[in-house]
Amino acid sequence: MKPAPFEYAAPKTIAEALDILGQNDLDEVKLMAGGQSLMPLLNMRLARPSLVLDLNHVEGLDGIREESSGLRVGAMTTKRVLEDSDLVRSQYPLLWESTVAIGHAPIRNRGTVGGSMVQADPASEYPAAALAFDMEFVVMSSAGERVIQAEDFFVTYLTTSIEPGEILTEIRIPRLPPGTGWGFQELARRHGDFAIVGALATVRVESGLCCDPRIVLFGAADRAIRVPAGEACLEGAPPSEASLTVMGDAVFDAVEDPLSDVHASAEYRRDLARVLSKRAMSEAMSRAS
Amino acid sequence: MSALVPVKCHVNGRVVETMVDARMTLADFLRHELGLTGTHVGCEHGVCGICNILVDGQTTRSCLMLAVQAEGHEIRTVESLSDGDKLHPIQEAFMEEHGLQCGFCTAGFMMAICDLLENNTNPSEDEIKDVLGGQVCRCTGYNTILRAVKNAAAKMGSAGA
Amino acid sequence: MAVRIPNTLNELPASQPRFVGRGIRRVEDASLLTGRTPFIDDVVLPQMLHCAILKSPFAHARISSIDTKEAEALPGVVAVLTGEDVLRWSYPAQSAPEGWGSHCMATDVTRFVGEPVAAVAATSRYVAEDAIELIFVDYEPLEAVADPFEAMNSDSPLVMEDQGSNVMMDRVFNWGEVDQVFSDAEHVVREKFRWHRMGANPTETFGCIAEWSPLDLSITLRGSIQSPSMFALGRASTFGLPPNKVNVISHPHGGSFGGKGGSRGSDITCMLSRKADGRPVKWIEDRIEYLTSGGSQAWDRHYEAAIAVDADGIVQGLDVQLVDDIGATGDMYGAICAAKPLAAFTGPYTIQAARYDLKLVATNKLPSGPYRGMGPPPHFFVLEQLMDRAARLRGEDPSEFRRKNFIRSDQFPYTIPSGNEYDSGNYGEVLDRVLELSDYTEMRANQVKAREEGRLVGVGVASAIEPGVFDWNAYAIVGMQGTGVPEGATVGIDVMGGVTVRVGFALEGQGQYTLVSQLVSDFFGVVPEAVQVVQLDTQSAPPSFGPGGSRLGVSITGAVLGACEKIKEKMIRVVASLMQCEPEQVRLLDGKFGVEGVPGAEMTVPEVAGTMLARSDLLPPDVDPAPVATHVWTAAGRTEPDEEGRAKSYLTAAHAVHVVQVEVDRATGMVEIQRYCLADDCGTRLNPATVEGQTDGSVAQGIGAALLEEYAYDEDAQPLTTSFMDYLLPTVFEVPEIEKVAVVTPSPFTPLGAKGCGEGAIHTTPAAIMCAINDALLPLGVQTTEVPASPRRLWKLIQEAQS
Structure with missing residues (x-):
């Protein structure tokens, strides 16, 4: 279980990194961020790049900064940094919950925010958080910079809309509107495992009625998904058990073709989507003010 | 190559x-x-x-x-970890609490615990479990490892005080 | 020289044992904690090469051709091995049942995914893995069979064509008047059960370094080897060598639990070394190799079982039909796991008649092997579910129903229908203690409240026997031969009084070197730190099996104390001569030889040893001047099996009762263990701390078995759980605090009254958890019969109940 041979480059600037990308066959290059998903694939020889381009030495790709609209998180910022950030914990609690649910401490120490986003594992927490927050992804290429909205970013299993030759540099995370309640639920075989299914929910309650409800699922499809049909059931409805039941049924109907594997059948995942979205939304309702 | x-x-x-x-x-x-x-x-x-x-x-x-x-x-x-023939408090605690059997996984646990206790000599049970949860031991069933962490925390806390 | 080995702590030559019976720190720990213990992958030999093995991706295929030219040409590659070499140089492995062994590498047909097809020795593991990608194999896929019931059909593909059938064994054993007790029964409870494949997964996989000596046709094999002498015999058989030409040097290893495996990899590296002109070849099995083709898969079982209960609620009969899916070959010895239940077939109960309808079936899965407990854990899972059902049928509390069926303490030694004899026990006391510890009445009251709130809370009470000190005769029904498993030790005292004990097994985790140190310390009045335990290779060691079958603690105690007694007898003669008294007057106590009736006439053990070794002028002429002795211990009174497989086999019977509280999430099927309490009785506890460590670890493995661990295959026999992402070991989050209480009923038959306890709680834990889950599910009117009780299975059951 040793990696196949490859060349290695560790550029110091984004320009240098883009330059190296420009000089190589893009199908043969793997960008390495924290490596917590890529290294197992290399060790198992399931990934066989001829060049590993290590982003760990590129300047300016890590750190958190808050602006009026929200957070700007460098793509190479480790999860540990978010976990340890009082700002994230107090002002972006849903992001913090999503962070600490990822794997275990050693994985979060090295794994990066950008790495998880680009890996786009359908059962991982961060892509779901991206949809919950309407995050924006800043990518650079030799042609310049472009911004991709979260809803356009995750394409399918392990695939994003980042083009070969582009590098994710920053994730912009808007603040949730004041009064937004949030909930986070996931079910894994063991604590820290990839989720079988997980759900994030946000909602505001205005004049006793639900407003802008949002439901995001992970582990329920080929990518993290929002469930508009479920959200529609709640818009303008009272935050009640009855509303949650209606919403849960709509989520169940909307999750059409979940994955089936050794840990969970498709029917089980579908039902978990119902159960966990209700639990997450129930938490969100109780937190909404 | x-x-x-x-x-x-x-x-x-x-x-x-x-x-x-x-x-x-x-x-x-x-x-x-x-x-x-x-x-x-x-x-x-x-x-x-x-x-x-x-x-x-x-x-x-x-x-x-x-x-x-x-x-x-x-x-x-x-x-x-050890200093010459003097064991680190974490090593001592593992020995005292029988926190190891075959000893194959022990270095991994001790290094993670070192990270934890160097930053916090009074971790809660949940904080300890979060660190230990990232690793498997097939021999001990973890009960004695948990005790070893608490023992080591006490040793390191009193040494630092 | 016949020696009498102390059966109680009082018989040790110590006024009060200072070390035996106490949970002292382990002598092995300092080296382990500082990273200095040499595990096999830490070892580097001059000129050493590294092996990588190409494995079959097909469960069943004919190999039409293998092209190794490109691999051989890769710089760094020294040797490439294929089936052709293997046919030339080796024989098929021994197996149980006999005749179901295969070569270490596929020679024409592959029979399971992961079967070796070719191998490379190169200057690094990286290069070796590069090289196996350059070996091109043409496979002609054949139809595979993954289900043992399909495999028994006459139109099934044959796993081993020469056998003409996939049924390895099909026999019914009748012990007592089974038909009679079933026809007389007030209640018969019958059910089908499924226990899925799972297994050992020690944190260290198998590894070895083989050296073939071309001149004298001998082998030196270093490795993480649990049973060195058996391993040497196995290699000798593979290569047609006398066993004394195979020297196995076992290294300290990262756990084993029976599932270290490694025979195929060892044979392959031996032959690669032969091809590489005797250069040492190292193979470290990686985790994915271990999970797909290692020694870890055990107990793939389909049961139908029944108990017969009389009008008083006494269980009179047990009828067990087992279809055991052994996998592709019998050479990993999974079959002995099906035989071992004979040693405790009827558990802790007075069941008088039993039937075992046993079918061992070959499929195109990895050959199954041993795992901690060796087979009874699934058997007790089945028995305990039936006990719970019978108790419910009669409206009796499961703990009281068990109590009235227990073998009483005045009935020991007690012979069970399947032939084994239990040495001693106090089952009622064990039950009392755990009910007290768990506050069982309160637990039940809380359960009533929880049920009123609609929560699925359940309490499980399960009881089982751990047969201890294994004997080959227990496995006679699957073709294993012999009675007795000798274990030897050599104790020597040097001229300065230092004690060295030489044993034939490596460190594995159970703390046996500490135990050895405790024993000689109390015997000769020294401290454990002054005792050196040295491990010998198989060419140097006295007869030794090593750890396995809950045996080594008892056996090594017998061997060490026997050797100590022999030295004591020699020293007494020396002292008697020096003190000019009769040997009968000389006594050893607390490290000093004294003369009865002569106060102050004393010699310390080091003084006597020094005299023996350095003052021959003072010795009587007929005395052996070596303060050294070897003793080989084997259990007394074992018997040859009769035609129904009945024998006195395992020497001891430890007993436990576990009480578990769980809650099942009715929406998700997830199980949370809320409390875990147990009481157990394994006789005298020679080191209570290490005994508790074995118990804790075994509970954890039992939790894994009950809730998490499963080797899944698809219908084409492709493995689906090939990484630690899918084969799930319990972590600290899944193992709760384990509350324990001990009862001590010494064995009348063993050194110091100790019983085998290494396999321990896994005999009881899966049964207890499954009883608790089914208790939780009662209000829904459904019961689970499948292990592990994974959330998807429980969810489905709950859905069915609610629809």
Whole structure:
């Protein structure tokens, strides 16, 4: 279980990194961020790049900064940094919950925010958080910079809309509107495992009625998904058990073709989507003010 | 053979400057190139946690890092814990609480616990479990490891006070 | 020289044992904690090469051709091995049942995914893995069979064509008047059960370094080897060598639990070394190899079982039909796991008649092997579910129903229908203690409240026997031969009084070197730190099996104390001569030899040893001047099996009762263990701390078995759980605090009254958890019969109940 041979480059600037990308066959290059998903694939020889381009030495790709609209998180910022950030914990609690649910401490120490986003594992927490927050992804290429909205970013299993030759540099995370309640639920075989299914929910309650409800699922499809049909059931409805039941049924109907594997059948995942979205939304309702 | 690439880092307080095969994992480098065989390898895909070491003081799976990525970093392994013939408080605590049986996973646990206790000598049960939960032990059932962490925390807390 | 080995702590030559019976720190720990213990992958030999093995991706295929030219040409590659070499140089492995062994590498047909097809020795593991990718194999896929019931059909593909059938064994054993007790029964409870494949997964996989000596045709094999002498015999058989030409040097290893495996890899590296002109070849099995083709898969079982209960609620009969899916071959010895239940077939109960309808079936899965407990854990899972059902049928509390069926303490030694004899026990006391510890009445009251709130809370009470000190005769029904498993030790005292004990097994985790140190310390009045335990290779060691079958603690105690007694007898003669008294007057106590009736006439053990070794002028002429002795211990009174497989086999019967509280999430099927309490009785506890460690670890493995661990295959026999992402070991989050209480009923038959306890709680834990889950599910009117009780299975059951 040793990696196949490859060349290695560790550029110091984004320009240098883009330059190296420009000089190589893009199908043969793997960008390495924290490596917590890529290294197992290399060790198992399931990934066989001829060049590993290590982003760990590129300047300016890590750190958190808050602006009026929200957070700007460098793509190479480790999860540990978010976990340890009082700002994230107090002002972006849903992001913090999503962070600490990822794997275990050693994985979060090295794994990066950008790495998880680009890996786009359908059962991982961060892509779901991206949809919950309407995050924006800043990518650079030799042609310049472009911004991709979260809803356009995750394409399918392990695939994003980042083009070969582009590098994710920053994730912009808007603040949730004041009064937004949030909930986070996931079910894994063991604590820290990839989720079988997980759900994030946000909602505001205005004049006793639900407003802008949002439901995001992970582990329920080929990518993290929002469930508009479920959200529609709640818009303008009272935050009640009855509303949650209606919403849960709509989520169940909307999750059409979940994955089936050794840990969970498709029917089980579908039902978990119902159960966990209700639990997450129930938490969100109780937190909404 | 991959390309040989240079790497310079600190390992257990000593400068290491050499050429490595670009594809070599840090675990293999420490064990087979530097002879630091106290770090063991359990799964090589980042799940079991047995190969945990400290990189700049933070617990890291050494099977999920390339040797060349140690460049510029400070690496600590189990060999750095004891001081001559004096065991580290974490090692003493493991011995006192029977926190090990076969001992194969123990270095990984101790390094992760070192990361925890160097930052917090009064961790809660949940904080301890969060750290231990990232690793498997097949012998002990964890009860004695939990006790060892609490014992070590007390030792390190009183030493620091 | 016949020696009498102390059966109680009082018989040790110590006024008060200072070390035996106490949970002292382990002598092995300092080296382990500092990373200095040499595990096999830490070892580097001059000129050493590294092996990588190409494995079959097909469960069943004919190999039409293998092209190794490109691999051989790769710089760094020294040798490439294929089936052709293997046919030339080796024989098929021994197996149980006999005749179901295969070569270490596929020679024409592959029979399971992961079967070796070719192998490379190269200058590094990296290069070796590069090289196996350059070996090109043409496979002609054949139809595979993954289900043992399909495999028994006459139109099934044959796993081993020469056998003409996939049925390895099909026999019914009748012990007592089974038909009679079933026809007389007030209640018969019958059910089908499924226990899925799972297994050991020690944190260290198998590894070895083989050296073939071309001149004298001998082998030196270093490795993480649990049973070195058996391993040497196995290699000798593979290569047609006398066993003394195979020297096995076992290294300390990272656990084993029976599932270290490694025979195929060892044979392959031996032959690669032969091809590489005797250069040492190392193979470290990686985790994915271990999970797909290692020694870890055990107990793939389909049961139909029944108990017969009389009008008083006494269980009179047990009828067990087992279809055991052994996998592709019998050479990993999974079959002995089906035989071992004979040693405790009827558990802790007075069941008088039993039937075992046993079918061992070959499929195109990995050959199954041993795992901690060796087979009874699934058997007790089945028995305990039936006990619970019978108790419910009669409206009796499960703990009281068990109590009235227990073998009483005045009935020991007690012979069970399947032939084994239990040495001693106090089952009622064990039950009392755990009910007290768990506050069982309160637990039940809380359960009532929880049920009123609609929560699925359940309490499980399960009881089982751990047969201890294994004997080959227990496995006679699957073809294993022999009675007795000798274990030897050599104790020597040097001229300065230092004690060295030489044993034939490596460190594995159970703390046996500490135990050895405790024993000689109390015997000769020294401290454990002054005792050196040295491990010998198989060419140097006295007869030794090593750890396994809950045996070594008892056996090594017998061997060490026997050797100590022999030295004591020699020293007494020396002292008697020096003190000019009769040997009968000389006594050893607390490290000093004294003369009865002569106060102050004393010699310390080091003084006597020094005299023996350095003052021959003072010795009587007929005395052996070596303060050294070897003793080989084997259990007394074992018997040859009769035609129904009945024998006195395992020497001891430890007993436990576990009480578990769980809650099942009715929406998700997830199980949370809320409390875990147990009481157990394994006789005298020689080191209570290490005994508790074995118990804790075994509970954890039992939790894994009950809730998490499963080797899944698809219908084409492709493995689906090939990494630690899918084969799930319990972590600290899944193992709760384990509350324990001990009862001590010494064995009348063993050294110091100790019983085998290494396999321990896994005999009881899965049964207890499954009883608790089914208790939780009662209000829904459904019961689970499948292990592990994974959330998807429980969810489905709950859905069915609610629809």
